[in-house]
Amino acid sequence: MLTIDKLNDFGANTSEGLKRCLNMESFYLDLVKTAMNDEQLVKLGKAIENNDYDQAFEITHSLKGVYSNLSLTPLCEPISEMTELFRSKTQADYKAMYDLVMQRFNEFCNL
Amino acid sequence: MYDHFGTKQNIHRKVLVVDDELINRLLLGNIVGRDYDVLYAENGVQAMEQIKKNAKTLSLVMLDLMMPEKDGYEVLEELKNSPELCRIPTIVLTSEKSAEVKSLSLGAADFISKPYDMPEVIMARVRRSIELAESYRMLNRTERDSLTGLYNKEFFMEYCERYNSFYPNSHMDALVVNINKFHIVNELYGRDKGNHVLQKVADVIAEFTSGENGLACRNTGDVFYLFVPHRESYDDLVSALNSSAGKIPINVRIGICEKTDSSVGIEQQFDHASLACGKHRGSQMCAYVFYDTSLREKELYNERLLREMNDAIKSKQFCVYFQPKYNIRGDKPRPTSAEALIRWIHPELGFISPGAFIPVFEENGLIHKLDRYVWNETAAQIRRMKDKYGLSVPISVNVSRVDIYDPKLEETLLETIKRHDLETSDMLLEITESEYTNNSTQIIDTVTRLRNDGFKVEMDDFGTGYSSLNMLSSLPIDVLKLDMSFMRHICENEKDLQMVKLILDIAKYLGVSTVAEGVEKEEQYHLLKDAGCDVIQGYYFSRPLPSDAFEKLFEEELSCLQ
Incomplete structure (x- = not known):
């Protein structure tokens, strides 16, 4: 069962996230569960495979907003970095970055 | 108003949250939903549908930027391009x-940036945006004329004053624009059409002033x-206004x-412009006129004449002069009647021409009082002539437009005749052709x-009005007075002379006597005598x-006869 403590252990800034949710714990946890069921990371993987940086930018930009609003720091940080790289269409090892994000995401989903 | 509806009336304002991410919508909706009713949209298309559907009740849109569709x-x-929707304030949600x-x-x-600020900050920004928008709408409603969308006068003057304070040496023109005889537009086309015309005129004015800052x-x-800002010519504005409807x-x-x-303050500047506009009424020469100080001086002069009229009557500053009329039917011309003409000998201003004060008194209705004075003085003179010389x-006395509409006119004239023990045939009444x-x-x-009642009536200034020959035969007159303009060129212009002859013939045919006014030369006298004119005044x-x-x-005339 997902709890605030588990999210803290994961590295999320739950106090900040809770403040945005008016300290409504169940509401916050529902939103976090919704984020767990989001399929955008799968689409991101495909966009990276296809070198579609525009599509990749849109997805990471969107996820950045969601993760930062929920203060899911371990996810927010790499996604933010990827967003800026995609925005400037910089050549980088996106596969490696993506793998890191997926690793953390899987860890997140298993909370 | 914000508090009145929010707390006292318990009416929740509506806020639309637009974001393609469900989590963002729910998060924001949760924050805002404490004080507002929240609507949602996932993209710009849905957002516009919601906005249009709730145009009258929506207080705010919270809008993400990057969205599909x-x-x-x-x-x-x-929203910006919609006159109806641009009033709804928008808060953009962005991290960029x-x-x-x-x-x-x-x-x-x-x-509002992403990640979102703390809820208190968001609520403060939401409330502030709504308050500002509602205050602006209220201000707009009170500062604008509801028909035309232009400022109303109070706000306009306020803004002009403010401009003058910041730029006291600016070279600005104050214009007063008036539509000539606009009441006729309402009468002919109806008030709705009249209002439409005003809106069109206002549109031209708005465009002009916008272009001129x-x-x-x-x-x-x-x-x-x-x-x-000042300019020498307003031909373009006049042209645009005259074709606007x-x-x-x-x-x-x-x-x-x-x-x-x-x-010179703003109010005074517009007073002067109004004066120039008013004095320009009826002029066909040019559609606009610049105020100059002579207009103001004239206005002050006219005000003085009006102010001092009553005292002038009491102190006999008004004198009635009499211009003899000569009957020229016999071998020798003889004075047989006269016309009473008012003169004003002012103790400070000296001789004031009737052309200066009569139009002013006519405009203000005071001519009524002056006419009665003249009738009385004239009746007194006629009485003296009878008593002194038998x-x-x-x-003849003038009867003004104001007098004609006076229901007591007949009574007043008869009283005057009676007071001086005269006959009604002793006093001739002159009424202008235009009346x-x-x-x-x-x-x-x-x-x-x-x-x-026995009065004889003269049609004065014949030739200056619009009577047709047909009308002449049916109008009740005893004497036709040809205006002096007919006499001006009869000596050198055959057509003018023939015109005068024609009128004299028609008058003779109708059994109406004729008086020629403004005769100044011997040659004119002879021509008129040969043409059959009865009386000359000049x-x-x-x-x-x-x-x-x-x-x-x-x-002297009597002694010649004796």
């Missing part, structure tokens, strides 16, 4: 600094005020006061009653005379 910028653009500038330039009221307001009715023909007149003195010298043609039914009724025989000189003239 239609992004936030497109929504902002659409560069987007903030673009959003604000597209009309966004504020922005000026201001405009609708004062009252069909009067507009403009405050624009499409098939409905209108003509404007404009009074302009150029600010040449920094001490002579009945009929004298006959302007109000023929009323005139005919009034004149018929007066003639039934400087050739005599100028208007004061009472004693008038009496002396008849004394």
Whole structure:
């Protein structure tokens, strides 16, 4: 069962996230569960495979907003970095970055 | 108003949250939902549907920028270009600094960054944006004329004053624009069409003032005020205004006061422009006129004449002069009657021409009082002629437009006759041709009653009105007075002479006597005598005379006869 403590252990800034949710714990946890069921990371993987940086930018930009609003720091940080790289269409090892994000995401989903 | 509806009336305002991410929508909706009813949209297309559906009740849109189908910028653009929807404030949701500038330039009221600020900050920004928008709408409603969208006068003057404070040495023109005879537009086409015309005129004015970096307001009715940088010509504005109403023909007149003195205030500048506009009424020469100090001096002069009229009557500053009329039917011309003419000998201003004070008194209705004075003085003179010389010298007096509509006219004239123990045939009544043609039914009724009482009626200034030959045969008159303009060129212009002959023939045929006014030369006298004119009045025989000189003239005439 997902709890605030588990999210803290994961590295999320739950106090900040809770403040945005008016300290409504169940509401916050529902939103976090919704984020767990989001399929955008799968689409991101495909966009990276296809070198579609525009599509990749849109997805990471969107996820950045969601993760930062929920203060899911371990996810927010790499996604933010990827967003800026995609925005400037910089050549980088996106596969490696993506793998890191997926690793953390899987860890997140298993909370 | 914000508190009134929010707390006292317990009415929740509506806020629309637009974001393609469900989590973001729910998070924001949860924060805002404490104080507002929240609507949601996933993209720009849905957002516009919600906005249009709730246009009258939506207080705020919280708008993400990057969305599928239609992004936030497109929504902002659409709102900005809609007169109905642009009033709804928008707060943009963005984490991009560069987007903030673009959003604000597209009309966004504020922005909230991502990740979202703390709820208290968000609520403060939401509340502030709604308050500002509602205050602006309230201000707009009170500062604008509801029909035309121009400023109303109070706000306009306030803004002009403010401009003058910041730029006291600016060279600005105050314009007063008036649509000539606008009441006729309402009468002919109806008030709705009349209002439409006013809106069209206002549109032209708004465009003009916008292009000139000026201001405009609708004062009252069909009067507009403009405050624009000075220019020498307003031909383009006049042309645009006169063609603004499409098939409905209108003509404007404009009074302009150029600010040449920094001490002249806004109110005074527009007073001067109004004066110029008013004095310009009826002028066909040019549609606009610049105020100059002579107009103000004239206005002050006229005000003085009005103010001092009553005292002038009491202290006998008004003198009635008498211009003899000579019967030229016999071998020798003989004075047989006269016309009473008013003169004002002012103790400070000296001789004031009737041309200066009569139009002023006519405009204000005071001519009524002056006419009665003249009738009384004239009746007294006729009485003196009878008593002194045993002579009945009929004298004609003017009956003004104001007098014709007076229900007591007949009674007053009869009282005057009775007071001086005269006959009604002793006093001739002169009514101008233009009064006959302007109000023929009323005139005919009034004149018929007066003639039934025994008064003789003269149509004065014949040739200056619009009577047709057909009308002449049916109008109740005893004497036709040809205006002096007919006499001017009869010596050198055959056509003019023939015209006078024609009129004299028609008068003879109708059994009406004729008087030729303004005869100054011997040649004119002979031509008129040969043409059959009955009486001549003019400087050739005599100028208007004061009472004693008038009496002396008849004394000499009598002694010649004896």
